[in-house]
Amino acid sequence: MALLDVKDVTQQFGGLRAVSSFSVALEERELVGLIGPNGAGKTTIFNLVSGFYQPTMGTIRFKDQPTAGLKPNHVTTLGVSRTFQNIRLWNDMTVLDNIRVAHHSQLSYGFFGCSFRSARYRDQEKDITANAMKTLEALDLDQYADEFPKNLPYGTRRKVEIARALSIHPRLLMLDEPAAGLNTADLTGLIDLIGWIHKEFPITIWMIEHQMQVVMSLCQRIQVIDFGATIAEGTPTEIQNNPAVIKAYLGDDTI
Amino acid sequence: MKNYTKPILAAGLWAMIAWLFLSGRADGYWLVALILWGGGATFAFYGGERAREYGFWVVLGTLSVGAWWLFFQDRRMDSDWILCIHLLLGAMGLVRLFGRAAPAWNAPFLLAVLLFCLVWLSYQESINVYFQSVLMFTGINIIMATSLNLVNGYMGEFNCGHAGPMAVGAYVSSLMTVALFGKSQVFGDPSLSPALALFGFPFCLLVGMAAAAFIGFLISIPSFKTRGDYLAIITIAVSYIIKSTIENMNVIGGARGFMGMGQVTQAMDKAPQVFGLKTSWDLPWMMIWVFLGTVFSVWLLRRFVTSTYGKGIIAICQDEIAAEIMSVNTNRMKIAAFMLSSGLAGLAGGLLAHAIGYVNPSTFNILKSTEALLMVYLGGMGSLSGSVIAAVLFTVLVDALRFIIPILNSALHWAHLIPSSYEVSQVWKWVLIPLLLVVIMRWRPEGLMGNRELTDYFPGLRDYFRFK
Incomplete structure (x- = not known):
């Protein structure tokens, strides 16, 4: 049984078919890449899996449970976590608060619990703070706990966003272009970080990436899509030499 | 800023002591006490680290004990104001000295002393009825501004119809208190003994809050999909629906308004009758209720926005998509924010209706909502202490203009800047x-x-209040 099983998913925006009959099966502890030219529908696929869009057709099953009709926060509770192409941290909240708020769906104390500071409130706040600090320490970010993300350098913000996604112990971590906008030094750091996370945590990583250096050095297998449809699938070496992929990226040399 | 605080405070203290001495208001114990106090303060301001930490407050603490002792000895005070200033500063000194033992009790203790001082001054008529009403409006405006700040500041939506739920809270609680404890044309004789008014009043306020919170729930439903300007229009529309509905309900007075709450607040004095006593508790009850309501609102909002649960709405403000995908149930949080905000607006409305003793739909027009918005933006979005300060400034300013405008008028006439007609x-x-x-x-x-909060600018204040 695959951890994430996406079958024949189609997403239609009015007349535009952003994703057509897309299928993928991710096994436990895999590290899979999703690449394709701009506008191929990669982020749409992530949005479908995280429950932000509801697919027009097809089924998405996570841990053998269909996610159709679930709200994004519910899907996150099941164990799907993600980062965004353009960093989406809460900029006027400290780094620690950013990570604590990511635990929002685990809170069960509710309005009256927080008004009366019930025992459950105290326990849960203590737990999530401890967990958040543990994640920050693991990613060597604990010195930024009280900083505001807007004051941090770009590469660190990326890392904080990954920490936020990781802190809720997801089974599937989706990284949407983690290397976008990073310089060469940050890039090697990121490759090491993702490799380390994959080794250290019992987690499946699925990532969209344009930087071939990242994809080729990390991914066990790669899926290439263009115009919402899969055009190739295979190991990094296979993909590099696949004529369909070269055509999608560089165009046809026949006129 | 910081460099001028000490000289100004010290000079102010000495000026006050000099004035009290020269005007003959302070003699005997009080003169010695005041000089000790001023000396202690100056010493603490300009002394070393340890002096700063303890000197000032040791002096104040002993003074405070003296003031309390004299008060319970029923000795004649020179002035109720001096007593109250002593009590407040003494309480601050006690908190500074012993507050670390139980930080959670610092704010309640200080607030209790403040309430006692306000009640005492009103009871002794050291502050007159007009000033009392200004104090009550200040409290009501604080509730109004802080509760609106939850939606407009913390959640980043734009609610322009805060007067709507206020009107609902005002009418529901007023109708209830008058029906239960007052005599009126609509409801006839009171259905309960008016002596119970004091105990029934908070319950009626709660019902008014619940009704207003229900209006907040209704507003929150369109907010799931609508935001920004469109939601602002919806909130205005809701407040107009409420206003016109009340205007057209002739049973409860329609546009003429509804009255009879005055007798309910007066009946609160009769509370001892419930225990079979002949005395009457002739206290400024509405002032006490407004004070408690204000503290309750700020307390509730503070606890809400400092919990991770409540920070969900700050996440919605800063990035709604990230909030939604990173596990915040945005719809539920919007319901919670709107219900809490509107419920507290209903509390403000209920208190306002009972403070004036009369309620009229035109009180809750767009101008009222604008006042609330003004206070929120004056204080700063997402700052509770900002809203409190803005509400105080605004209320004081509105009432100060009552005196300033005639002065301005005569000044302009005197300078012939405006035509004499x-x-x-x-x-x-x-x-x-x-x-x-x-x-x-x-x-x-x-x-x-x-x-930001006041404590971010003045971290020293954390010694006095830290209600988390």
């Missing part, structure tokens, strides 16, 4: 106050506090 009337208040908003938006668009 024209009088600058109180209407100009509504030019000057919006003008203030224009000035703020131009030079300090983030408001007085701007998304």
Whole structure:
């Protein structure tokens, strides 16, 4: 049984078919890449899996449970976590608060619990703070706990966003272009970080990436899509030499 | 700022002591006490680290004990004001000295002393009825501003119809108290003994809050999909629906308004009758209720926005998509925010209706909502202490203009700047106050506090209140 099983998913925006009959099966502890030219529908696929869009057709099953009709926060509770192409941290909240708020769906104390500071409130706040600090320490970010993300350098913000996604112990971590906008030094750091996370945590990583250096050095297998449809699938070496992929990226040399 | 605080405070203290001495108001014990106090303060301001830490407050603490002792000895005070200032400063000294033992009790203790001082001064008529009403409006405005700040500041939505739920809270609680404890044309004789008014009143306020929170729930439903300007229009529409509904309900007075709450607040004095006592508790009850309501609102909002649960709405404000995908149930949080905000608006409405003793739908027009917005933007979005300060400033300013405008009028006439046939009337208040908003938006668009709390600017204040 695959951890994430996406079958024949189609997403239609009015007349535009952003994703057509897309299928993928991710096994436990895999590290899979999703690449394709701009506008191929990669982020749409992530949005479908995280429950932000509801697919027009097809089924998405996570841990053998269909996610159709679930709200994004519910899907996150099941164990799907993600980062965004353009960093989406809460900029006027400290780094620690950013990570604590990511635990929002685990809170069960509710309005009256927080008004009366019930025992459950105290326990849960203590737990999530401890967990958040543990994640920050693991990613060597604990010195930024009280900083505001807007004051941090770009590469660190990326890392904080990954920490936020990781802190809720997801089974599937989706990284949407983690290397976008990073310089060469940050890039090697990121490759090491993702490799380390994959080794250290019992987690499946699925990532969209344009930087071939990242994809080729990390991914066990790669899926290439263009115009919402899969055009190739295979190991990094296979993909590099696949004529369909070269055509999608560089165009046809026949006129 | 910091460099001038000490000299100003010390000079102020010595000026006050000199004035008290020269005017013959302070003699005997009080003179010695005041000089000790001023000396201690000066010593603490300019002394070393340890002196700063303890000297000042040891002096104040002993003074406070003295003041309390004299008070319970029923000795004649020179002035109720001096007593109250002593009590307040003494309480601050006690908190400074012993507060670390139980930090959670610092704020309640200080607030209790403040309430006692307010009640005492009102009871002794050291503050007159007009000033009492200004104090009550201040409290009501604080509730109004802080509760609106939850939606407009913390959640980043734009609610322009805060007067709507206020009207609902005002009418529901007023109808209930009058039906239960008052005599009226609508409900006839009271259905319960008026002596119970004191105990029934908070319950009626709660019902008014619940009704207002229900209106908040209704507003929150369109907010799932609508935001920004469109939601603002919806909130205005809701407040107009409420206003016109009340205007057209002739049973409860329609546009003429509804009255009879005055007898309910007066009946609160009769509370001892419930225990079979002949005495009457002749206290400024509405002042006490407004004070408690204000503290309750700020307390509740503070606890809400400092919990991770409540921070969900700050996440919605800063990035709704990230909030939604990173596990915040945005719809539920919007319901919670709107219900809490509107419920507290209902509390403000209920208190306002009972403070004036009369309620009229035209009180809750767009101007009322604008006042609330003004206070939120004056204080700073996402800052509770900012809203509190802005509400105090605003109320004081509105009432100060009552005196300033006639002075301005005569000054302008004296300088022949305006034709003698024209009088600058109180209407100009509504030019000057919006003008203030224009000035703020131009030079300090983030408001007085701007998304930060008072304790962020003055960390020393954390010794006195830290209600988390």
